[in-house]
Amino acid sequence: MTETEPRTPPQAAPGTGGVSPAAGAATLSGHLKGYLRRLASGDLGRLPIVVGLLLIGVIFTSLNNAFISPVNFTNLIVQMSPLVVIAAGVVFVLLIAEVDLSVGYVSGVAAVVVARLLTENGWPVVTAVALVVLTGLSIGWLQGVLVAKVGLPSLVVTLAGLVGWNGLVLVLIAGRGTVTISSPFVVGITNAYLSATVAYGVMAAFVAVYAVVQLQRRAARTRADLPVVPMTVIVTRTAGVAALGFGAVFYASLGRGFPLIGVVLLVVIAAFTFVLERTSFGRHVLAIGGNREAARRAGINVDRIRIICFMISATMASLGGLVFASRLRSVDTNAGGGQIELNAIAAVVIGGTSLFGGHGKISSALFGALVIQGVDNGMGLLGLSSGAKFLVTGFVLLVAVLVDSVARRGRTRSGLA
């Protein structure tokens, strides 16, 4: 009340939003300056995760050359694939400021279900997979209703899920020890590799879509007489994505080739990114994470959106379980164990999605999983124990949260978020 004009003058400066209308962003150098200014004000974007990945690459390669080998590169993609699939669903739950601890054993339940249906009951793959999806949807609906309609804390509901679904895994597997999977489709999910030609073709299609989407948006903004991103920025970005994509395909083809699951991961990330950033549903998810009451008053069916988020999480967990089963080619009493849920949540947070809701991207699942699996893989190559792996992973998680919280303080100071 007594404070006069607290923050007006600095706020009037342009360039605080993603696209600023005023001068400054119209050129490449202006765009760069805007980026540096955002960095200085604490909006770090992808920078910490890129630095982190580079550090992991350099450190583990210097300790053991095998880390950077083409074969290990493809191994890493395959190893992290279940985690990425599961974490992509967890992003939605974290965005609405909830948590889902059940994803690990939900993936376990799905793995056991698919293994028993295929191996013991001889179900066709299509129906077995459909049932896996249905399992995920039902579990997610149940947990979502308990949180959104009954009003129980998601921490408790999904903790009960963690314990309960673990129990279901043990009940379903009872006395069988190990159920092997021989379905070529399921095994192929993580064990199929693309020929170099196909891989380059797929990557070219991705890059083309990436470029077209940006160009279309630019054209639409030009038509609407709105400020646009300079063409040089679009070209630079597209060139960067192309270099990364084609580089990855080239490097993988020196070994076993680019894994099919790698393409699947890219499709999943792209599809969910579209849902989150280009549809009303995604907008409402972010709004609920930012201010649930505001979302409610805006006429958004908050309960419905929250339930759907839990359904996405559990369904992706189920599909992640399928990918896990494919990688191991069998399912046993450990299905869903090994702190999958904690790794998935850690991956999303390391990738830059806030635990407090409203801030994050789907791709944080990919980048965070890459960090966690990179550390795991690198330390495995060094022959270190699980104990050492956990210590380092814990440390990395702590650093990620620390970086985020320091950056947040910077953002608050400069009034960005």
Added chain:
Amino acid sequence: MAVAADPPILALRGVSKRFGAVRALTRVDLDLQAGEVVALVGDNGAGKSTLIKSVAGIHPFDEGEVRFDGEPVRITHPKDAADLGIEVVYQDLALADNLDVVQNMYLGRERHKALGVLDEESMERSARETMTALAVTTLGSVRQVVAGLSGGQRQSVAVAKAVMWNSRVVILDEPTAALGVAQTHQVLQLVRRLGDRGLAVLLVSHNLHDVFEVADRIAVLRLGQKVADLRADATSQQEVVEAITAGELADAAGTEVDAS
């Protein structure tokens, strides 16, 4: 109170509201004319919040009549109010800090292109046009995240959000309560422009200085009854304060009604 030839956009006739044994509002009459800024003042517990929440459909009046454009209407749900073109800007503004200005203004009413894709261009354009029309010049970019805005800018965004839906009645709950001097002035100017654009504006405020700066008419509530309805240019702060603290109940409200 035969003020104008046109029927008021919104007219309350003898509306009452009780919560259990508490009579929050007793037979209140209130007219809101197009282009008029009406201030609703009164002490804590006088019934100001109850009145606006009832008009907004959050808890409907128990008795009395609500007329919109002269026609009797029933407002029993927030959607009813929104459909009529009644928008309320609550004190907490209800903005999502993590979203930008455009995203907040269109929250829950997004525009789409084919396949359910958000039409960002059209929304951004309209948001800018609304801001320009309301002469909100302090806002740098409509793509700024709301968390980075000052209190006055947030208030402007919340008001702009309320008026961009062809609304005809805008109710503002204590819009300047948390603002400094300069920002208060900006927001009051914005309120004045709403009136000048032909909207009926109801401004709920504690601050008589603000009220006199912007209002055409001042309605005073005391203990759930309207005890005065005064033209701002024909009264004084002294008179309004007297009405707030010691306005005559029942009779005073009764005599004002008859003319309409």
